Amino acid sequence: MLLKSFTTRTKPPMSLIPIILEDLKQARAYANDMLSHVDETLWFKQPAEGINHVAWQVGHMAIAQYGLCLKRVRGVQSGDDQLIPVEEFGKLFGKGSLPSPSEHDYPLPVEIRGTFDRVFAAVEREVAALDENILTESAGPAHPMFTTKGGSLRFSAKHEMLHVGQIGLLRRLLGCEILR
Numbered sequence: 001m002l003l004k005s006f007t008t009r010t011k012p013p014m015s016l017i018p019i020i021l022e023d024l025k026q027a028r029a030y031a032n033d034m035l036s037h038v039d040e041t042l043w044f045k046q047p048a049e050g051i052n053h054v055a056w057q058v059g060h061m062a063i064a065q066y067g068l069c070l071k072r073v074r075g076v077q078s079g080d081d082q083l084i085p086v087e088e089f090g091k092l093f094g095k096g097s098l099p100s101p102s103e104h105d106y107p108l109p110v111e112i113r114g115t116f117d118r119v120f121a122a123v124e125r126e127v128a129a130l131d132e133n134i135l136t137e138s139a140g141p142a143h144p145m146f147t148t149k150g151g152s153l154r155f156s157a158k159h160e161m162l163h164v165g166q167i168g169l170l171r172r173l174l175g176c177e178i179l180r
Contacts, residue, residue: 023157044103047173059093062116068156
C-alpha cells in the first residue's frame, strides 16, 4: 500500500513550458545586466590574441539561440532572415569561428545587439505558444548535450549562462571594475 501512494498522481504533471521560458528569461536578464556594464568601445578588444571578444560572445549567443530554440524546434521558416542574417552570423559567430581583432570584420555593436534582442523576442513568443508534446520530439542532428526539442530549449539557457560568464571574465581582463 505504501508503494501505491508514491506512484499515484493526485494532480496532473506540471507543464515544462513555463519553466523553460523562465530559465530562458533569467539567462537573458543576466546577460543584459552583464552587458550593461561593458562599454561598446570595449566590444572588440581582446585581452590576448585569439581570445574571443564581447562582440563575438553576443553574436554567438544570438546565432546559438536561433539554432537551439527556433531552428531545432520548429525548423527554418521564411522570415527568419528578418530576425538574424544566418549565413553571416554563422560565419562570424558560429561554433568553430575564430575572432578577428578588427572591428571592421563585424557588424556594429548596435546591429549585433539588435539581432541578439530580435532572436530572443521571437524565442519568447514561440516558446510560450508551444504545445507541451513537442518537447519529447527529436531535436534533429546529434548533439552531445540533448536529444529532444525540450532538451535543446533547456540547453539554450545553460549555454547563454556559460557565455555570460565569459563576458564577465573578459570585463575583468579588460580592466573593468568588479561587479558587486
